[in-house]
Amino acid sequence: MSGGHGHALYRPGDSAVHRLPAHVKVLALLAFALVVVATPRERFLAFGAYAVLLGVVAAIAHVPARVIVRRMVVELPFVAFALLLPVVSQGPRVDVLGLSLSEHGLLTGWNILAKGTLGVVASILLAATTDVRSLLAGLRRLKVPDRLVEIASFMIRYADVVTGDMRRMRIARESRGFEARHLGHARVVAQGAGALFVRSYERGERVHLAMLSRGYAGSMPLTTSAASRADWLRGAALPLAAAVVLTAVML
């Protein structure tokens, strides 16, 4: 279970960011996101500074900008919502390019867009520099309940298998000329989902038996070492810098 189970978003490397223990990175990301969320939305400069900070981290980690941009697609539904807000919000209006937009809505839309984007980019950086095994070990170090981490580890290990199953079923359907044209065809898709569940569940039972026969006694061994003080200092750099920016703009 070692090789070949990396997630698609991980970019192998040997930068300072890559070498940082995963739990330090997760905590740093969380602290950074909290600082960003707590920043008043009128302090436009602060958000620019946060973006620069993330840019520095990306540069240290050698994650190219186009990789980050491509993965920001997940954010699109909320971008649509943010763009809609100035139109539907209440309060005093301002004229922008001939459109009467709500001042408050503009600010709120900007707020969601800026904070959401910074959060997404920070998460992308974490995912790009942390492989799955160290991330799971990091979660255990963070005292996330063992059972939850184990469920997550099985999920990540088998997500590719299960989605592969689903893809093969789709290819089988399509190669027989099926195309979901209307809601009545949902039945075919759903039967695929049903079969997928039965396969997944039965696979789970087999995996459990295989583990028992190899001496599994309730928990996986912990393999990573604890973080050193230098690691913590390096990890704290990003949220600390963000906090400095926040206090600077608040004064």
Add this chain to the structure above:
Amino acid sequence: MHVPDGFLNAPTSVATGAVAAAGVAVALRKAHDELDERTAPLAGLTAAFVFAVQMLNFPVGVGTSGHLMGGALAAVLVGPWTAVLCLSVVLLVQGLLFADGGLTALGTNISLIGITTVVVGWVVTRAVLAVLPKRPASVVPASTVGALVSVPVAALVFVLLFAAGGEASLSFGTLTASMLGWHTLIGIGEAVITGLTVSAVVAVRPDLVYAARGTRAPLQLKRPDGTLMPAPASPEPEPAAARASVRPLLIGGGLVALALAGIVSFFASANPDGLEYVAEDNGFLETARDHAFGDFALADYGEVGGIPVGLAGVLGVAVVLAIGAVMFWLVRSRSAAQAELEDVVR
């Protein structure tokens, strides 16, 4: 429905985080009873299943597509506590690895998708099961209704959170109306796919469906003298007879949506919507009085024509369903392209 960072303010995020942590802690304790010591591999594989199924996007309207949340589906298949764990893990992994849903919003997402949809879906499913005949096939309509109700309720909880810590000055009525409108449609899609999926599993392995436990009639053997005796336990699977067709499912789902619109709208807020409010604010509501459709019987949700608001709501759902059907028909050819796109994204 995955809430990103910055959507809700910090105190709300922290509060929902506490709720999520408490919910997951309870689920961790209770899930042990549902799966024995097999929790980790079985829940892990179920989580992988939910993760895969969440990629089943279905078009709702222009530019908006709902994906299956899978809360009710997971609750019916593996039991509510395990479902809470599975959904929470899926959200955790999506937040950490796929940047889908913010980290500070993780608690919010777990509370909404991981706990609310599961609990609502499960409670409604049990309630419907209680009135249906006691056999495995009853799980199909029950889970359909459970899934249908779970999505709008989660949307409603989101609206409440947004009202508490959203910072936007949207009128509560507008947000409620639009969120409930879209999510009722998404709920119908969720209901159809959930019901059909459960029906497929019940047909093959009814013993795997958690909600169907205890619904199989005990096997009786007839003695030569005509008296009945309980059969000894046998591992024989039930014959595949439980498959429900799409039609009753669609009709039932449509009826529940109509009932929701017809009944619930009586209780809905009578606040003016956003545009109306703005209009009033700027004093141009007067000019709008002579609207061309002002005399139309349905204007203002039926208040002009004296039509009760519930009836107007029913007609509204009918219109929305019709529009939805047309949209679905229009975008159907894009599904292949979308599937390709998903592959690229992954």
